[in-house]
Amino acid sequence: MGNFDGWGAWAAAPLLLVPALISLVIVIPALFDCASDKRAGQLRVTTCVYAAIAALPLLWLMVRRFFM
Secondary structure, three states: OOOOOOHHHHHHHHHHHHHHHHHHHHHHHHHHHHHHHHHHOOOOHHHHHHHHHHOHHHHHHHHHHHHO
8 A cells, every 4th residue: 555645545445454354353253262162172173274264364464564
């Protein structure tokens, strides 16, 4: 978004915010599920893998924000 000035950055913001919000909605309950499964001693690896896959948009936004 650094290339856009003024209203261009505001217009491009949904391109980043929508995937990030959807990712948060999926990742937060999945992480709670992983934590409760681990406490119960019945950790399902697939839930943790799906949470990691759902977190990829957030990770990409953080990499773009802080390292590029």
